[in-house]
Amino acid sequence: MSLAAIPQTDPSASYREHQAEIDAAIARVLAGGQYILGREVEAFEVAFATWLGVAHAVGVGSGTDALELAVRACDIGSGDLVYTVSHTAVATVAAIERAGATPVLVDIEKDGFAMDPNALEAALRQSPPGRPAAVIPVHLYGEPADMDAILPLARRHGLRVIEDCAQSHGAAAPAGLTGTFGDIACFSFYPTKNLGALGDAGMTATRDPGLATTLREIREYGWRERYISARVGINTRLAPMQAAVLAEKLPHLAADNARRQTIAAVYDDGLAGLPLALPPRRPGCTHVFHQYVVRAGDRDGLRAHLGAAGIGTGIHYPSPVHAQPAYRGRLAEFPAGLPRTTQMAAQILSLPMYPQLGVAAARRVIEATRRFFI
Ligand SMILES: Cc1ncc(COP(=O)(O)O)c(C=O)c1O
Incomplete structure:
Protein backbone atom coordinates (compact mmCIF):
# COMPACT_ATOMS: atom_id res chain seq x y z
CA MET A 1 0.00 0.00 0.00
CA HIS A 252 -11.71 28.81 15.01
CA LEU A 253 -8.26 30.34 15.53
CA ALA A 254 -7.83 29.20 19.14
CA ALA A 255 -8.76 25.59 18.30
CA ASP A 256 -6.51 25.65 15.22
CA ASN A 257 -3.61 26.92 17.31
CA ALA A 258 -4.28 24.17 19.87
CA ARG A 259 -4.09 21.55 17.11
CA ARG A 260 -0.79 23.04 15.95
CA GLN A 261 0.49 22.84 19.55
CA THR A 262 -0.58 19.19 19.83
CA ILE A 263 1.30 18.33 16.64
CA ALA A 264 4.35 20.22 17.94
CA ALA A 265 4.25 18.21 21.18
CA VAL A 266 4.06 14.96 19.17
CA TYR A 267 7.08 16.09 17.12
CA ASP A 268 8.95 17.09 20.29
CA ASP A 269 8.43 13.63 21.80
CA GLY A 270 9.08 11.64 18.68
CA LEU A 271 12.17 13.53 17.54
CA ALA A 272 13.84 13.74 20.96
CA GLY A 273 17.30 12.22 21.06
CA LEU A 274 18.04 12.69 17.36
CA PRO A 275 20.94 14.90 16.26
CA LEU A 276 18.49 17.72 15.54
CA ALA A 277 17.87 20.97 17.40
CA LEU A 278 14.15 21.15 18.16
CA PRO A 279 12.32 24.50 18.27
CA PRO A 280 13.20 26.54 21.35
CA ARG A 281 10.41 27.80 23.62
CA ARG A 282 10.67 31.15 25.37
CA PRO A 283 9.80 30.52 29.03
CA GLY A 284 6.32 31.65 30.02
CA CYS A 285 5.31 32.27 26.41
CA THR A 286 2.66 30.63 24.23
CA HIS A 287 4.08 29.42 20.92
CA VAL A 288 1.45 28.98 18.19
CA PHE A 289 3.65 27.03 15.77
CA HIS A 290 3.03 28.79 12.53
CA GLN A 291 6.04 26.66 11.64
CA TYR A 292 7.77 23.79 13.41
CA VAL A 293 11.40 24.43 12.54
CA VAL A 294 14.22 22.01 13.33
CA ARG A 295 17.90 22.57 12.73
CA ALA A 296 20.00 19.84 11.14
CA GLY A 297 23.67 19.67 10.18
CA ASP A 298 22.79 17.90 6.93
CA ARG A 299 19.58 19.83 6.35
CA ASP A 300 19.59 19.31 2.61
CA GLY A 301 20.15 15.56 3.00
CA LEU A 302 17.28 15.29 5.47
CA ARG A 303 15.05 17.34 3.20
CA ALA A 304 15.80 15.11 0.20
CA HIS A 305 15.20 11.99 2.30
CA LEU A 306 11.81 13.27 3.52
CA GLY A 307 10.89 14.36 0.01
CA ALA A 308 11.59 10.85 -1.29
CA ALA A 309 9.26 9.54 1.42
CA GLY A 310 6.48 11.85 0.17
CA ILE A 311 6.86 14.36 2.97
CA GLY A 312 6.90 18.03 2.07
CA THR A 313 9.18 20.42 3.96
CA GLY A 314 9.97 24.11 3.67
CA ILE A 315 12.85 26.46 4.39
CA HIS A 316 11.79 29.71 5.99
CA TYR A 317 13.91 31.27 4.64
CA PRO A 318 16.67 29.90 2.43
CA SER A 319 18.54 33.21 2.26
CA PRO A 320 18.61 35.96 4.88
CA VAL A 321 17.41 39.24 3.45
CA HIS A 322 20.85 40.90 3.56
CA ALA A 323 22.31 38.14 1.36
CA GLN A 324 19.67 38.35 -1.37
CA PRO A 325 20.70 39.98 -4.65
CA ALA A 326 18.43 43.03 -4.21
CA TYR A 327 19.94 43.85 -0.81
CA ARG A 328 23.45 42.40 -0.75
CA GLY A 329 26.12 44.84 0.41
CA ARG A 330 23.87 47.85 0.90
CA LEU A 331 22.15 47.40 4.29
CA ALA A 332 23.67 48.16 7.70
CA GLU A 333 24.34 44.91 9.63
CA PHE A 334 25.05 44.51 13.36
CA PRO A 335 27.41 42.76 13.67
CA ALA A 336 28.83 42.75 10.16
CA GLY A 337 27.90 39.57 8.34
CA LEU A 338 25.13 38.68 10.82
CA PRO A 339 26.87 35.40 11.69
CA ARG A 340 24.03 33.70 13.59
CA THR A 341 21.50 34.67 10.94
CA THR A 342 23.75 33.34 8.19
CA GLN A 343 24.41 30.07 10.00
CA MET A 344 20.72 29.60 10.81
CA ALA A 345 19.64 29.84 7.18
CA ALA A 346 21.85 26.85 6.34
CA GLN A 347 20.36 24.61 9.03
CA ILE A 348 16.63 25.27 9.28
CA LEU A 349 13.94 22.94 8.03
CA SER A 350 10.18 23.45 8.47
CA LEU A 351 8.35 20.15 8.95
CA PRO A 352 4.71 19.71 7.91
CA MET A 353 2.54 21.90 10.11
CA TYR A 354 -1.11 22.90 9.73
CA PRO A 355 -4.10 22.28 11.99
CA GLN A 356 -5.62 19.51 9.87
CA LEU A 357 -2.34 17.55 9.58
CA GLY A 358 -3.31 15.19 12.38
CA VAL A 359 -1.26 13.11 14.78
CA ALA A 360 -1.05 10.02 12.55
CA ALA A 361 0.60 12.02 9.76
CA ALA A 362 2.92 13.69 12.29
CA ARG A 363 3.98 10.19 13.43
CA ARG A 364 4.79 9.29 9.82
CA VAL A 365 6.97 12.39 9.60
CA ILE A 366 8.73 11.32 12.80
CA GLU A 367 9.32 7.75 11.55
CA ALA A 368 10.72 8.98 8.24
CA THR A 369 12.96 11.45 10.07
CA ARG A 370 14.24 8.76 12.43
CA ARG A 371 15.03 6.50 9.47
CA PHE A 372 17.32 9.21 8.07
CA PHE A 373 19.53 9.00 11.14
CA ILE A 374 19.74 5.19 11.43
C1 LIG B 1 7.26 37.60 9.04
C2 LIG B 1 6.44 38.10 7.90
N1 LIG B 1 6.34 39.43 7.71
C3 LIG B 1 5.60 39.93 6.71
C4 LIG B 1 4.94 39.10 5.82
C5 LIG B 1 4.22 39.72 4.69
O1 LIG B 1 2.88 39.36 4.60
P1 LIG B 1 2.12 39.30 3.21
O2 LIG B 1 2.58 38.09 2.47
O3 LIG B 1 0.68 39.22 3.61
O4 LIG B 1 2.42 40.56 2.48
C6 LIG B 1 5.01 37.72 5.99
C7 LIG B 1 4.29 36.76 5.13
O5 LIG B 1 4.55 36.53 4.01
C8 LIG B 1 5.79 37.20 7.05
O6 LIG B 1 5.90 35.89 7.24
Whole structure:
Protein backbone atom coordinates (compact mmCIF):
# COMPACT_ATOMS: atom_id res chain seq x y z
CA MET A 1 0.00 0.00 0.00
CA SER A 2 1.42 3.39 -0.91
CA LEU A 3 0.86 6.15 1.60
CA ALA A 4 -0.53 9.53 0.59
CA ALA A 5 1.94 12.37 0.37
CA ILE A 6 2.06 14.77 3.30
CA PRO A 7 2.31 18.42 2.27
CA GLN A 8 4.24 20.94 4.36
CA THR A 9 1.12 23.08 4.57
CA ASP A 10 -2.38 22.88 3.13
CA PRO A 11 -4.63 25.96 3.22
CA SER A 12 -7.28 24.10 1.18
CA ALA A 13 -7.78 21.75 4.15
CA SER A 14 -8.94 24.73 6.19
CA TYR A 15 -11.31 25.78 3.38
CA ARG A 16 -12.78 22.28 3.17
CA GLU A 17 -13.26 22.16 6.93
CA HIS A 18 -15.34 25.37 6.92
CA GLN A 19 -16.61 25.22 3.36
CA ALA A 20 -20.32 25.75 4.05
CA GLU A 21 -19.78 28.89 6.17
CA ILE A 22 -17.14 30.29 3.83
CA ASP A 23 -19.23 29.73 0.72
CA ALA A 24 -22.20 31.37 2.42
CA ALA A 25 -20.06 34.35 3.48
CA ILE A 26 -18.76 34.84 -0.06
CA ALA A 27 -22.26 34.50 -1.51
CA ARG A 28 -23.45 37.14 0.97
CA VAL A 29 -20.78 39.59 -0.20
CA LEU A 30 -21.52 38.90 -3.85
CA ALA A 31 -25.24 39.48 -3.34
CA GLY A 32 -24.68 42.50 -1.09
CA GLY A 33 -23.09 44.54 -3.85
CA GLN A 34 -20.52 46.33 -1.67
CA TYR A 35 -17.15 45.26 -3.04
CA ILE A 36 -14.84 47.87 -1.47
CA LEU A 37 -14.67 48.42 2.34
CA GLY A 38 -18.10 48.77 3.96
CA ARG A 39 -19.95 46.61 6.47
CA GLU A 40 -18.04 43.33 6.07
CA VAL A 41 -14.68 45.02 6.55
CA GLU A 42 -15.89 47.10 9.49
CA ALA A 43 -17.39 44.04 11.20
CA PHE A 44 -14.20 42.05 10.84
CA GLU A 45 -12.08 44.99 12.04
CA VAL A 46 -14.21 45.18 15.19
CA ALA A 47 -14.07 41.40 15.71
CA PHE A 48 -10.30 41.33 15.23
CA ALA A 49 -9.63 44.32 17.51
CA THR A 50 -11.85 42.72 20.17
CA TRP A 51 -10.05 39.38 19.82
CA LEU A 52 -6.65 41.10 20.14
CA GLY A 53 -7.78 43.38 22.95
CA VAL A 54 -6.90 46.72 21.37
CA ALA A 55 -9.18 49.57 20.39
CA HIS A 56 -8.56 49.79 16.65
CA ALA A 57 -7.93 47.49 13.72
CA VAL A 58 -7.54 48.77 10.17
CA GLY A 59 -7.77 46.19 7.39
CA VAL A 60 -5.33 46.40 4.51
CA GLY A 61 -4.36 44.47 1.41
CA SER A 62 -1.47 42.39 2.79
CA GLY A 63 0.96 42.00 5.66
CA THR A 64 3.59 43.83 3.64
CA ASP A 65 1.25 46.80 3.20
CA ALA A 66 0.41 46.68 6.92
CA LEU A 67 4.11 47.11 7.73
CA GLU A 68 4.59 49.92 5.22
CA LEU A 69 1.54 51.76 6.53
CA ALA A 70 2.69 51.31 10.12
CA VAL A 71 6.06 52.88 9.37
CA ARG A 72 4.47 55.74 7.46
CA ALA A 73 1.77 56.33 10.09
CA CYS A 74 4.52 56.83 12.67
CA ASP A 75 5.89 59.64 10.45
CA ILE A 76 8.98 57.65 9.68
CA GLY A 77 10.58 58.04 6.28
CA SER A 78 13.64 59.41 4.55
CA GLY A 79 16.65 59.71 6.87
CA ASP A 80 15.08 57.54 9.57
CA LEU A 81 16.52 54.23 10.80
CA VAL A 82 14.30 51.23 11.44
CA TYR A 83 15.87 48.29 13.26
CA THR A 84 14.81 44.77 12.40
CA VAL A 85 16.18 41.33 11.58
CA SER A 86 17.43 39.69 8.41
CA HIS A 87 16.07 36.27 9.47
CA THR A 88 12.53 37.06 8.31
CA ALA A 89 10.33 37.19 5.25
CA VAL A 90 11.75 39.75 2.85
CA ALA A 91 8.49 41.69 3.33
CA THR A 92 9.65 43.09 6.69
CA VAL A 93 12.64 44.81 5.13
CA ALA A 94 10.93 45.64 1.83
CA ALA A 95 8.16 47.50 3.70
CA ILE A 96 10.67 49.69 5.54
CA GLU A 97 12.29 50.71 2.27
CA ARG A 98 8.92 51.25 0.60
CA ALA A 99 8.15 53.76 3.35
CA GLY A 100 11.39 55.55 2.45
CA ALA A 101 13.21 54.64 5.67
CA THR A 102 16.52 52.84 6.13
CA PRO A 103 16.54 49.29 7.52
CA VAL A 104 19.25 48.46 10.06
CA LEU A 105 19.60 44.69 10.46
CA VAL A 106 20.57 43.09 13.76
CA ASP A 107 21.46 39.49 14.47
CA ILE A 108 19.23 36.88 16.08
CA GLU A 109 19.59 35.23 19.49
CA LYS A 110 22.04 32.43 20.13
CA ASP A 111 20.10 29.22 19.42
CA GLY A 112 16.94 31.24 18.76
CA PHE A 113 15.11 32.62 15.77
CA ALA A 114 14.22 36.15 16.90
CA MET A 115 15.98 39.50 17.35
CA ASP A 116 18.83 39.48 19.86
CA PRO A 117 18.22 42.44 22.21
CA ASN A 118 21.98 42.68 22.83
CA ALA A 119 22.59 43.04 19.11
CA LEU A 120 19.88 45.71 19.01
CA GLU A 121 21.58 47.57 21.83
CA ALA A 122 24.95 47.37 20.06
CA ALA A 123 23.35 48.60 16.85
CA LEU A 124 21.80 51.56 18.68
CA ARG A 125 25.22 52.47 20.11
CA GLN A 126 26.96 52.51 16.72
CA SER A 127 24.14 53.39 14.36
CA PRO A 128 24.81 54.55 10.83
CA PRO A 129 23.91 58.18 10.02
CA GLY A 130 20.20 58.90 10.47
CA ARG A 131 17.59 59.22 13.19
CA PRO A 132 16.92 56.01 15.13
CA ALA A 133 13.12 55.91 14.72
CA ALA A 134 11.62 52.44 15.20
CA VAL A 135 12.22 48.79 15.88
CA ILE A 136 10.29 45.99 14.19
CA PRO A 137 10.61 42.75 16.15
CA VAL A 138 9.32 39.73 14.22
CA HIS A 139 7.49 37.02 16.18
CA LEU A 140 8.82 34.41 13.80
CA TYR A 141 7.31 30.92 13.41
CA GLY A 142 4.69 31.70 16.07
CA GLU A 143 7.05 32.38 18.97
CA PRO A 144 7.06 35.81 20.64
CA ALA A 145 10.29 37.80 20.31
CA ASP A 146 11.94 38.83 23.59
CA MET A 147 9.70 41.84 24.21
CA ASP A 148 10.72 42.05 27.88
CA ALA A 149 14.17 43.12 26.72
CA ILE A 150 13.26 44.94 23.51
CA LEU A 151 10.55 47.24 24.92
CA PRO A 152 12.72 48.95 27.57
CA LEU A 153 15.49 49.47 24.99
CA ALA A 154 12.99 51.01 22.59
CA ARG A 155 11.66 53.29 25.33
CA ARG A 156 15.16 54.38 26.36
CA HIS A 157 16.05 55.29 22.78
CA GLY A 158 12.70 56.87 21.90
CA LEU A 159 11.92 54.26 19.26
CA ARG A 160 8.46 53.42 17.99
CA VAL A 161 7.69 49.70 18.25
CA ILE A 162 5.99 48.05 15.29
CA GLU A 163 5.35 44.34 15.83
CA ASP A 164 5.52 42.00 12.85
CA CYS A 165 2.79 39.51 13.84
CA ALA A 166 2.46 37.94 10.39
CA GLN A 167 3.28 34.53 11.90
CA SER A 168 2.03 34.98 15.46
CA HIS A 169 -1.79 35.21 15.59
CA GLY A 170 -2.56 34.16 19.14
CA ALA A 171 1.03 33.84 20.37
CA ALA A 172 1.50 35.35 23.81
CA ALA A 173 4.11 36.48 26.30
CA PRO A 174 3.26 36.62 30.01
CA ALA A 175 2.24 40.27 29.58
CA GLY A 176 -0.22 39.58 26.77
CA LEU A 177 -0.81 38.64 23.15
CA THR A 178 1.77 39.52 20.53
CA GLY A 179 0.46 42.61 18.83
CA THR A 180 -0.46 44.36 22.09
CA PHE A 181 3.03 45.53 23.07
CA GLY A 182 4.00 48.08 20.48
CA ASP A 183 2.57 51.20 18.86
CA ILE A 184 1.20 49.28 15.88
CA ALA A 185 0.86 45.55 15.20
CA CYS A 186 0.93 44.19 11.65
CA PHE A 187 -0.74 40.94 10.67
CA SER A 188 -0.72 38.99 7.42
CA PHE A 189 -3.62 36.76 6.42
CA TYR A 190 -1.69 35.03 3.64
CA PRO A 191 -3.57 31.75 3.13
CA THR A 192 -1.10 29.56 5.05
CA LYS A 193 -0.93 31.82 8.12
CA ASN A 194 -2.52 30.76 11.42
CA LEU A 195 -5.45 32.93 10.38
CA GLY A 196 -5.49 32.79 6.60
CA ALA A 197 -7.66 34.40 3.94
CA LEU A 198 -8.34 33.06 0.45
CA GLY A 199 -5.94 35.52 -1.15
CA ASP A 200 -3.85 38.44 0.06
CA ALA A 201 -5.05 40.31 3.13
CA GLY A 202 -3.58 42.05 6.16
CA MET A 203 -4.36 44.10 9.26
CA THR A 204 -2.87 46.88 11.33
CA ALA A 205 -3.91 47.20 14.96
CA THR A 206 -3.27 49.87 17.56
CA ARG A 207 -4.52 51.29 20.83
CA ASP A 208 -3.81 54.84 19.63
CA PRO A 209 -6.82 56.56 18.02
CA GLY A 210 -4.60 59.09 16.23
CA LEU A 211 -2.51 56.34 14.63
CA ALA A 212 -5.69 54.47 13.68
CA THR A 213 -7.04 57.52 11.88
CA THR A 214 -3.73 58.01 10.07
CA LEU A 215 -3.65 54.33 9.05
CA ARG A 216 -7.21 54.61 7.68
CA GLU A 217 -6.26 57.67 5.69
CA ILE A 218 -3.06 56.24 4.23
CA ARG A 219 -4.74 52.98 3.17
CA GLU A 220 -7.09 54.96 0.93
CA TYR A 221 -5.15 57.68 -0.90
CA GLY A 222 -4.83 59.83 2.21
CA TRP A 223 -8.54 60.65 2.03
CA ARG A 224 -10.17 62.31 5.01
CA GLU A 225 -13.19 63.00 2.86
CA ARG A 226 -13.88 61.17 -0.38
CA TYR A 227 -11.75 62.30 -3.33
CA ILE A 228 -9.77 64.82 -1.22
CA SER A 229 -6.34 63.64 -0.11
CA ALA A 230 -5.36 65.27 3.17
CA ARG A 231 -2.03 63.46 3.05
CA VAL A 232 -0.18 61.27 0.58
CA GLY A 233 -1.57 57.74 0.68
CA ILE A 234 -1.85 54.56 -1.30
CA ASN A 235 -4.60 52.08 -2.09
CA THR A 236 -4.43 49.03 0.12
CA ARG A 237 -7.92 48.22 1.37
CA LEU A 238 -8.91 44.89 2.86
CA ALA A 239 -11.31 43.26 0.39
CA PRO A 240 -14.84 42.65 1.77
CA MET A 241 -14.77 39.09 0.46
CA GLN A 242 -11.59 38.36 2.43
CA ALA A 243 -13.00 40.13 5.49
CA ALA A 244 -16.11 37.93 5.34
CA VAL A 245 -14.00 34.77 5.06
CA LEU A 246 -11.73 35.87 7.90
CA ALA A 247 -14.73 36.66 10.10
CA GLU A 248 -15.87 33.05 9.66
CA LYS A 249 -12.43 31.71 10.48
CA LEU A 250 -11.47 33.93 13.44
CA PRO A 251 -13.65 31.99 15.94
CA HIS A 252 -11.71 28.81 15.01
CA LEU A 253 -8.26 30.34 15.53
CA ALA A 254 -7.83 29.20 19.14
CA ALA A 255 -8.76 25.59 18.30
CA ASP A 256 -6.51 25.65 15.22
CA ASN A 257 -3.61 26.92 17.31
CA ALA A 258 -4.28 24.17 19.87
CA ARG A 259 -4.09 21.55 17.11
CA ARG A 260 -0.79 23.04 15.95
CA GLN A 261 0.49 22.84 19.55
CA THR A 262 -0.58 19.19 19.83
CA ILE A 263 1.30 18.33 16.64
CA ALA A 264 4.35 20.22 17.94
CA ALA A 265 4.25 18.21 21.18
CA VAL A 266 4.06 14.96 19.17
CA TYR A 267 7.08 16.09 17.12
CA ASP A 268 8.95 17.09 20.29
CA ASP A 269 8.43 13.63 21.80
CA GLY A 270 9.08 11.64 18.68
CA LEU A 271 12.17 13.53 17.54
CA ALA A 272 13.84 13.74 20.96
CA GLY A 273 17.30 12.22 21.06
CA LEU A 274 18.04 12.69 17.36
CA PRO A 275 20.94 14.90 16.26
CA LEU A 276 18.49 17.72 15.54
CA ALA A 277 17.87 20.97 17.40
CA LEU A 278 14.15 21.15 18.16
CA PRO A 279 12.32 24.50 18.27
CA PRO A 280 13.20 26.54 21.35
CA ARG A 281 10.41 27.80 23.62
CA ARG A 282 10.67 31.15 25.37
CA PRO A 283 9.80 30.52 29.03
CA GLY A 284 6.32 31.65 30.02
CA CYS A 285 5.31 32.27 26.41
CA THR A 286 2.66 30.63 24.23
CA HIS A 287 4.08 29.42 20.92
CA VAL A 288 1.45 28.98 18.19
CA PHE A 289 3.65 27.03 15.77
CA HIS A 290 3.03 28.79 12.53
CA GLN A 291 6.04 26.66 11.64
CA TYR A 292 7.77 23.79 13.41
CA VAL A 293 11.40 24.43 12.54
CA VAL A 294 14.22 22.01 13.33
CA ARG A 295 17.90 22.57 12.73
CA ALA A 296 20.00 19.84 11.14
CA GLY A 297 23.67 19.67 10.18
CA ASP A 298 22.79 17.90 6.93
CA ARG A 299 19.58 19.83 6.35
CA ASP A 300 19.59 19.31 2.61
CA GLY A 301 20.15 15.56 3.00
CA LEU A 302 17.28 15.29 5.47
CA ARG A 303 15.05 17.34 3.20
CA ALA A 304 15.80 15.11 0.20
CA HIS A 305 15.20 11.99 2.30
CA LEU A 306 11.81 13.27 3.52
CA GLY A 307 10.89 14.36 0.01
CA ALA A 308 11.59 10.85 -1.29
CA ALA A 309 9.26 9.54 1.42
CA GLY A 310 6.48 11.85 0.17
CA ILE A 311 6.86 14.36 2.97
CA GLY A 312 6.90 18.03 2.07
CA THR A 313 9.18 20.42 3.96
CA GLY A 314 9.97 24.11 3.67
CA ILE A 315 12.85 26.46 4.39
CA HIS A 316 11.79 29.71 5.99
CA TYR A 317 13.91 31.27 4.64
CA PRO A 318 16.67 29.90 2.43
CA SER A 319 18.54 33.21 2.26
CA PRO A 320 18.61 35.96 4.88
CA VAL A 321 17.41 39.24 3.45
CA HIS A 322 20.85 40.90 3.56
CA ALA A 323 22.31 38.14 1.36
CA GLN A 324 19.67 38.35 -1.37
CA PRO A 325 20.70 39.98 -4.65
CA ALA A 326 18.43 43.03 -4.21
CA TYR A 327 19.94 43.85 -0.81
CA ARG A 328 23.45 42.40 -0.75
CA GLY A 329 26.12 44.84 0.41
CA ARG A 330 23.87 47.85 0.90
CA LEU A 331 22.15 47.40 4.29
CA ALA A 332 23.67 48.16 7.70
CA GLU A 333 24.34 44.91 9.63
CA PHE A 334 25.05 44.51 13.36
CA PRO A 335 27.41 42.76 13.67
CA ALA A 336 28.83 42.75 10.16
CA GLY A 337 27.90 39.57 8.34
CA LEU A 338 25.13 38.68 10.82
CA PRO A 339 26.87 35.40 11.69
CA ARG A 340 24.03 33.70 13.59
CA THR A 341 21.50 34.67 10.94
CA THR A 342 23.75 33.34 8.19
CA GLN A 343 24.41 30.07 10.00
CA MET A 344 20.72 29.60 10.81
CA ALA A 345 19.64 29.84 7.18
CA ALA A 346 21.85 26.85 6.34
CA GLN A 347 20.36 24.61 9.03
CA ILE A 348 16.63 25.27 9.28
CA LEU A 349 13.94 22.94 8.03
CA SER A 350 10.18 23.45 8.47
CA LEU A 351 8.35 20.15 8.95
CA PRO A 352 4.71 19.71 7.91
CA MET A 353 2.54 21.90 10.11
CA TYR A 354 -1.11 22.90 9.73
CA PRO A 355 -4.10 22.28 11.99
CA GLN A 356 -5.62 19.51 9.87
CA LEU A 357 -2.34 17.55 9.58
CA GLY A 358 -3.31 15.19 12.38
CA VAL A 359 -1.26 13.11 14.78
CA ALA A 360 -1.05 10.02 12.55
CA ALA A 361 0.60 12.02 9.76
CA ALA A 362 2.92 13.69 12.29
CA ARG A 363 3.98 10.19 13.43
CA ARG A 364 4.79 9.29 9.82
CA VAL A 365 6.97 12.39 9.60
CA ILE A 366 8.73 11.32 12.80
CA GLU A 367 9.32 7.75 11.55
CA ALA A 368 10.72 8.98 8.24
CA THR A 369 12.96 11.45 10.07
CA ARG A 370 14.24 8.76 12.43
CA ARG A 371 15.03 6.50 9.47
CA PHE A 372 17.32 9.21 8.07
CA PHE A 373 19.53 9.00 11.14
CA ILE A 374 19.74 5.19 11.43
C1 LIG B 1 7.26 37.60 9.04
C2 LIG B 1 6.44 38.10 7.90
N1 LIG B 1 6.34 39.43 7.71
C3 LIG B 1 5.60 39.93 6.71
C4 LIG B 1 4.94 39.10 5.82
C5 LIG B 1 4.22 39.72 4.69
O1 LIG B 1 2.88 39.36 4.60
P1 LIG B 1 2.12 39.30 3.21
O2 LIG B 1 2.58 38.09 2.47
O3 LIG B 1 0.68 39.22 3.61
O4 LIG B 1 2.42 40.56 2.48
C6 LIG B 1 5.01 37.72 5.99
C7 LIG B 1 4.29 36.76 5.13
O5 LIG B 1 4.55 36.53 4.01
C8 LIG B 1 5.79 37.20 7.05
O6 LIG B 1 5.90 35.89 7.24
